[in-house]
Amino acid sequence: MRARGPAGAGFRRQVANYSFLIPWLIGFFALTVGPIATSIYLSFTDYGLMSPPQWIGMENYVRIASDDPRFWTAMNVTFTFVLLSVPLKLAFALAVAVALNKGLRGLAVFRAIFYLPSLLGGTVAIAFMWRQIFSRDGLLNRGLEYLFGYDGPGWVSSPSTALYTLVLLAIWQFGSSMIIFLAGLRQIPQDMYEAASIDGAGRARQFFKITLPLLTPVIFFNAVIQTIDAFKAFTSAFVISGGDGGPIDSTLFYTLYLFQEAFVNLHIGYASALAWVLVVIIAFFTALSFLSARYWVHYDD
Template sequence: MSVRSSPVELATARPPAASSAARLSFNRNGAAYLFLLPWLVGFFGLTLGPALASLYLSFTDYDLIRSPNWVGAANYVRIATADPKFGAAMQVTFLYVLLSVPLKLIFALLVALAFNRGLKGLPVYRAIFYLPSLLGSSVAIAVLWRQLFASDGLVNMALWQLFGIEGPSWISNPDYSLYTLVILSIWQFGSPMIIFLAGLRQVPADMYEAAEIDGASKMRQFFKITLPLLTPVIFFNAVIQTIDAFKAFTPAFVISEGTGGPINSTLFYTLYLYQEAFGFLRMGYASALAWILVVIIAAFTAFSFLSARYWVHYDD
């Protein structure tokens, strides 16, 4: 005989609590949330929060002393119409990117191809060649670079001793100063070289064997097999290295002693932003410059991904 609940019991019965499902979910994922907590605090407190604050400050006149004064788009209008140093910084930065990134990638690929042929003690050589990528952005290396390319530096001494050539002061000559920074960037080829080497190890060996049977030369194998299969790695390295080149700061700051000279020849965009922010305390204006750089990098990245479909070849 079935027992039927009374209307009073049905009315007072507690439905399955929603909190119990939430508690069960937390019990299952609580450890993951705890591990994510430092990242979440860092992201919202040190990345997203300051980014939104700088976006607000880009529309203000702010000097770190007085309260921000809302000026609307005046900072952006001044950048576009009345700031000659902005154009100079953009020209220097784009020239640096166009020279340093392709040369670094080409050099890194050549070294990776040499290592991929087989070499005793490869892990040791790989670590040695990777070391400049770890040290290249340091102040100590920038100071060393300035001494190497000074008028009485080691480079000019070698030119005189070996070839009898009296070299210029590479750092203080506006015709050569930027190229010393390009050379410093190429010297830091270790990171893309490691990635290229990993990509080369993924190319199937039987494809080379079939190409050799068909009589293809080494050069033809490189352009018809290696390079197409390596395009995803080239794409990745190109995007990462270009973003890093746009953000380059320490070498230009140390070598030019913060001036961007001579004659603005090493005035990187980030260095000009630093001058406006901490040299002239124009924080609102510097924030506008920073957001323009964000837009430039975002536009380049978007263009890279849109164009990748025409030259990057994946397995499918």
């Protein structure tokens, strides 16, 4: 029995191949596919952890749409955050990238320094630091008092400003967008600018007529990634508001509301429905971006 059939050998090889994938497959099914499928099911149930889920059909979704003022508050806060933080962050990232692209000495050092907040930004520690800076007697107010004698309010404890400190925190994490912009800027051939300068275009005209259009694929990519990220923002609001989206729900991000429903109020079924609504919202905006792309994104090939 020296010779084995080719099918047998092939099968054995397949088994060997797939066995190497097992750690990933376990993770994929147990931690990704499983919870996703479960959450779809739970979104149609009334489930409070204490008793088994009760099938209630569309009731959770109907309540979200018709009878949940906090849902609309969360939507309002989240959309304000997305619409402010994404364009501002992208504009800031692009501005820094353009400045760095001028052939600055020590580019690598500056690039690293500017990228650092992106590495740290999502962590709880930074959010804590942010809260300290913007609190009633925080670093910002001390600075304002020292410089201008201005006695600032508690920025994070005032409903009218709390959200904007979060927007600021998001903008501060412009590093990863900047790195991508920088790579995009490097892709633009130098002779475009030479041709434009012979055509008499000054710096500003070169930027708006050459740089920006040729950068649109990168702008598009960054915009989509950052929009999705902004919709999912959680940590900063959780830490700065102390977990309740306060003051007066002014930092009640959608994900924070979802978290509260699920793990504070133990409305697991309702929270699952909220999660799926967020998925649909993000999918909608991403699809919209891709549909609009053909009108403003320039691809070379």
